[in-house]
Amino acid sequence: MTDWIQVGVIENRFEGDRIAQVLEERGIPYMITSFLDTAYDGLYLPQKGWGKVMVPEAFRGPAEQMVAEVKKFYQEEAKDETE
DSSP states (O other): OOOEEEEEEESSHHHHHHHHHHHHHTTOOOEEEEOOOTTTTTTTHHHHOSEEEEEEGGGHHHHHHHHHHHHHHHHHHHHHHHO
């Protein structure tokens, strides 16, 4: 049985879609779990993020790097929009 570990927190669905696409292209198995709770209508999303990315422990290094690259891209994009 493989141990799955968290390699990142996703801020929104679009970031999650892009991370999933990159991991899939690299052949890395992954799970994305959303923190969205319909009972509270997303009340806790600002504190927890939209979701988390989980991968088998053997893929930790490459997956963390890819998640960081995608997050950096989204941060730069958001910065460009505010300027």
